[in-house]
Amino acid sequence: MLVVTSLNDPTADVVISELHDRGVPVVRFDSGDFPASLSAEAEITQDGLRGRLTTPSRTADLANVRALYYRRPTGFAFPHLDEQDARFAVSQARYGLGGVIASLPDCLYVNHPHYIGDAEFKPSGLTAAVKAGFKVPLTLITSDPDAARAFIERNGPVIYKPLSNPVYLVDDVSSVVKIAEVTTADIDDQVAGTAHLFQKLVPKTADVRVTVIGRHTFCVWIDSGLLDWRVDYSRLRYTLVPTPPDIELALHEYLDHFGLLFGAFDFAVDAEGRWWFLECNPSGLWYWLESETGLPMCAALADLLERKP
Structure with a gap:
């Protein structure tokens, strides 16, 4: 299993720990480490793609990667080159190594980097939300x-x-x-x-964070009194609530539209109880909610990566 993220990513840390406890071999790397401490070798033949990725401590056989957890890797950088050569090197790394990572045979992506890129465009997300049936400001x-x-x-x-x-x-x-x-x-x-x-502006009475991991939905009501609850986590109060059936259907329709298996959805709830879609982050944080509420989100993600039902 591959985990692609930056060195400082506590969310990835807990997932890797869970997979390690299950005896699942994991190779973690940051694409930004290429080529200094990450090397790649990939052949494309009539039989498909094969090769390996090598870090200072581990090697991944590309043909045997069953799942890839793509979080928040840093960008490619070549500070030792002049501006023009660095620009060329970055483009080759992006389309070379990036293309290999995005083309693994029989691999489950959570989420696929190309699909993450599509979903991160806010106009695309808002129009997809309307199509899925959400109320959108x-x-x-x-x-x-x-x-x-x-x-x-x-x-x-x-x-x-x-x-x-x-x-x-x-x-x-x-x-x-x-x-x-x-x-x-x-x-x-x-x-x-x-x-x-x-x-x-939605005249909200509360916020809701809904984290979808595969077919599992974890719904948390957030009281804060803040325009944006993310500016002060110390003021947040959490309540577990069921996901309304119409919202549940729209969540999966939205993710299916982009080909995503994970999404962190934010909603504002008005005085009439209507849920207004604000955004979906395909690489959003979630583990702090498990710590606060006890929701088994890490286990659900590990199950998904292991392809357990």
Whole structure:
């Protein structure tokens, strides 16, 4: 079994520990370690793909990999090369090693890296959510300041969300762009500099995180009083709740649309009890909820990777 993630990934650590306790051989690596401490050799023949991946401590026979848990590997980097050569080397690594990892025969992917990439586009996720039957807040994606102001005037209150959230370093401390309510006074010509996502604010009474692992659904009600509960975990209160049947069906329809086996779904619940889809993270965190609630999520993921029913 392969686990592809960064060195510092506590979520992957607990899954690997569970698999180790079950006697399942695991090879863990970060694709960003290539080629310094990770080597690849793959042949494509009429009989298919064969070869091996080698880390400082282990070797994986590509033909015998039964499952791959793809989490959050770092990107390829070649700092010893000049800019042009590094750009070429990164592209070759991405399409070479990345292509091999994505082409393993008879391998169960949780999740397939290409499908993760598709699902991480917020416009794709929101339109797929509508198709699956979820309620989705009215959303605008634009680089036009006038369009943004008009949307806020018609639909306020409105929040701003980053379409993606790369890490910023502020005084050498990692930071991200936060979700925040915006008014027309906040919109200026800088909006024209790139794409932005504006969304009608759901007047929520609570949040719900639903983690789907294969055919298992783990549903947790979250009380916080925060616009975005992820900014302060110390204020969260958790309650286990059943997944409504219509939501259950839509969850799996959504995942099937992208070919995913795992998804961390976030919903806002309004005063009338309606669940509003906010997003699905195909590589989302989940283990802290097992620690807080006792839900057997790690075991479910290990079962999935072992292809147990």
